[in-house]
Amino acid sequence: MDPYQTLLEKAKKGFDTLDLPENFKSDALANLQAWLTDAMFADYVPQIEHLIESQQWDFLLDSFYQVIPFGTGGRRGLVGVGPNRINPWTIQASAQGHSQFLTKAHGEAARQKGVVLAYDVRRFTDTARYAADRPNPVMDLDCRQLAEAAAQVYTANGIQVYLFESTRSTPELSFAIRHLGxxxxxxxxxxxxxPTDNGKKVYDQYGGQLIPPYDQELVDEVTQNVSAIKTLDLDKATGNGLLETIGAVVDEAYLSAVAALQLSDARGVKILYSPLHGTGLTSVYPVLKAMGFDIHLDPATSNLSGAFENVTFNIPNPEVIQSFDTARPNADAIGADVIMSTDPDADRIGILVRHGGEWKFLNGNEIGIVLTEYAIEQYRQAGRLSGDNVIIKTEVTSSLIDTIASENGIQCIGDLLVGFKYIGDRMNRLEAEGRQNDFILGTEESHGFLMGNYARDKDAAGAAVWLAELASRLKAEGRTLVDYLDGIYAKYGYCHNYLTEIRLLGARGIGRIKTIMAHLRENEISSVGEFGVAEKIDRWKGEPQPHLSPTDTSSRNVLILKLDNLPDTRSIRITVRPSGTEPKFKIYIEVLGTPFDPSDIVAAKEKIVTIQQKLERAFMSYCYGILGVDFPERGYLLFWQLPLDDKLKYFEVEQKIAALKEVADAADRRARLDEQLAFLGANPVQKVDPAFVARYGKGLLKYLGLN
Structure with missing residues (x-):
């Protein structure tokens, strides 16, 4: 029998042991056969053989059952072997389809005007699944290599390529597209x-991500019309004038555009800045430094590194408060007033504020609320505020921003689907109408903000400028950003926005997410726990009908439950959707209160937060019930981003962990603990400790005598 046929037979038998839809298995086998027999995939075969020989059936099927999809932010996911992984083939196939798409859409202009390629710091070093003793085309694969692999394809298709000389931020890419035409x-x-992930985000001629139906046209071109991938050696491409390296000249223009956002000359705040090992070193840091702010780099996280080694959980996300852990002691050492951080491609920003001797975290909604009020104040003071001014936000972003805009007599486009591309599209419409100067701010709850007309994707640098100005002014007044936010709440009402998720991995996880959405969509829901449901809104309904494309259907896969008001609330709502880029079911809970006397702020906040917490437990329990999962109450104390299966597995091993107390040798006890918690990845004790304390009365390490 053909050796590849033997491998396929083994894979088929392995897939038959999995509780998954048959079409997943058949599609995986078809793709597996292609990768084993087609010469273009020869470099991947040794690792495919290893995955089959080591019987990693779940992982193998997930790697091959589909071509990695295009979501709200483009293609991203695990680096690895197979069509459902990021690797040179999936990147080059995408680039070939994108080349064909551009040529069809723009003709000769596509070749002459070209594409801009930028990249950040990621490098794949994970060895858990693959054999170290066999050739591996994805080991040490970094963003630069992916960009160069794509450049080979674009230039082979006759398309001019502008490639940044080194790592740059996403917003500078958006700027560069517009700047270079x-x-x-x-x-x-x-x-x-x-760190195990990588990907590619695609932008249009306006510098924004593709919206429906154009993103679907690109997906169709990539998945249906790529019969062969053209490549050209980059030295030849450079010699032919098809590849141009860009850097300092574009940097200077971009940094000038960000600095032009200045609304105030206040400068007194001391900032510790953490780029979380990423590209903010080329955007946020130089622009604030040049504008005269007292900004200091966090020594722990200011080296470029795709391992994100000094970030708790190795998750370089400013939405996650633990990402500030290593920066806090360094901020204390220099007496910083605020800590700012950005994700590796520097489009999102997070901030900690020193307030009352403690560090206070502002989430994305709170930052957006602060920026909205600040901009309105400064525009009014400068005589620039009018009824034509516009704030643009997504539907899951705090409705308090709508309230602030309305009560200040300006417009708010507040019902957009999730994804900054929809904000960018509305900015394009304003520009087409000659109203670009009416735009004040674009904001989304996931820590994304844009001001000005120089880009079409969120930019941490612009937000950093406004936050630094405001914090400086407040410092001179003896106040902080927390005081400022509390003043907004007293004036308009406290709005508590809370994001959580049910993370469900792999092909099985996608099916379970679909099960939850289908149940919520198809069944009448009269109440969630003690909360009555006043209205259910399905974004699959409404205009346009029919949907523009499958990607439009995917983006509109959003359900909103508006709940009956309680005393002292203006509105209560739950919004749910599958993530477009990660394997998770996202849950946004908002409780908006009424204005209150500033002296009553503690009680006003507690009342609203209590409502949110009751609603969260009730709704998540409802969703777990849909999946047939009996979720322990203490499960809500586990790190919220853990996959559901890992949360359940923790409770399976918890008693075994507690029993380690009886192991006499401390070193042996520690080794066994590490072995039991290995499935949780980085910083496992921190992820489970609150749940352990709730049962055993002590932290895990203290209980085991290991602290």
Whole structure:
């Protein structure tokens, strides 16, 4: 029998042991056969053989059952072997399809105006699944290599390529497309994902990500019309004038555009800045430094590194408060007033504020609320505020921003689907109407903000400028950003926005997410726990009908439950959707209160937070019930981003962990603990400790005598 046929037979038998839909298995086998027999995949075969020989059936099927999809932010996911992984083939296939798409859409202009390619710091070093003693085309694969692999394809298709000389931020890519007059651009990054991930975000001629139906046209071109991948040696491409390296000249123009956002000359705040090992070193840091702010780099996280080694959990996400852990002692050492951080491609920003002797975290909604009020104040003071001014936000972003805009007599486009590309599209419409100067701010709850007309994707640098100005002014007044936010709440009402998720990995996870959404969509829901449901809104309904494309259907896969008001609330809502880029079911809970006397702030906040917490437990328990999962109450104390299966596995091993107390030798006890918690990845004790304390009354390490 053909050796590859033997491997396929083994894989088929292995897949038959999995509780998954048959079409997943048949599609995986078909793709597996292609990768084993087609010469273009020869470099991947040794690792495919290893995955089959080591019987990693779940992982193997997930690697091969589909071509990695295009979501709200483009293509991103695990680096690895197979069509459902990021690797040189999936990147080059995408680039070939994108080349064909651009040529069809723009003709000769696509070749002449070209594409801009930028990349961040990621490098794949994971050895858990693959054999170290066999050739591996994805080991040590970094963003630069992915960008160069794509450049080989674009230039082979006759398309001019502008490639950044070294790592740059996503917003500078967006700026560069507009600045250079290119027809498109690509960012090679996985944003704030784990170090095991990478990806490619595609941008249009306006510097924004593709919206429906154009993203679907690109997907169709890549998945249906790529019969062969053209490549050209980069030295030849350079010699032919098809590849141009860019750097300092574009940097200077970009940094000038960001600095022009200045609304105030206040400068007194001391900032510790953490780029979380990423590209903010080329954007946030130089622009604030040049503008005269007292900004200091965090020594622990200011080296470029795709391992994110000094970030807790190795998750370089400013939405996660633990990402500030290593920066805090360094900020204390210099007496910093605020800590700012950005994700590896520097489009998202996070901030900690020193307030009352403690560090206070502002989430993405709170930052957006602060920036909205600050901009309105400064525009009014400068005589620039009018009824034509516009704030743009997504639907899951705090509705308090709508309230602030309305009560200040300006417009708020507040019902956009999730994804900054929809904000960028509305900015394009304003520009087409000659109203670009009416735009004040674009904001989304996931720590993304844009001001000005120089880009079409969120930019941490612009937000950093406004936050630094405001913090400086407040410092001179003896106040902080927390005081400022509390004043907004007293004036308009406290709005508590809370994001959580049910993370469900792999092909089985996708099916379970679909099960939850289908149940919520198809069944009447009269109440969630003690909360009555006043209205259910399905974003699959409404205009346009029919949907523009499958990607439009995917983006509109959003359900909103509006709940009955309680005393002292203006509105209560739950919004749910599958993530477009990660394997998770996202849950946004918002409780908006009424205005209150500033002296009553503690009680006002507690009342709203209590409502949110009751609603969260009730709704998540409802969703777990849909999956047939009996989820322990203490499970809500585990690190919220853990996959559901890992949370359940922890409770399976918890008693075994507690029993380690009886192991006499401390070193042996520690080794066994590490072995039991290995499935949780980096910093496992921190991820489970609150749940352990709730049962055993002590932290895990203290209980085991290991602290």
């Amino acid at each position: 290119a027809v498109s651009g690509c960012m090679f990054s996985a944003s704030h994902n784990l």
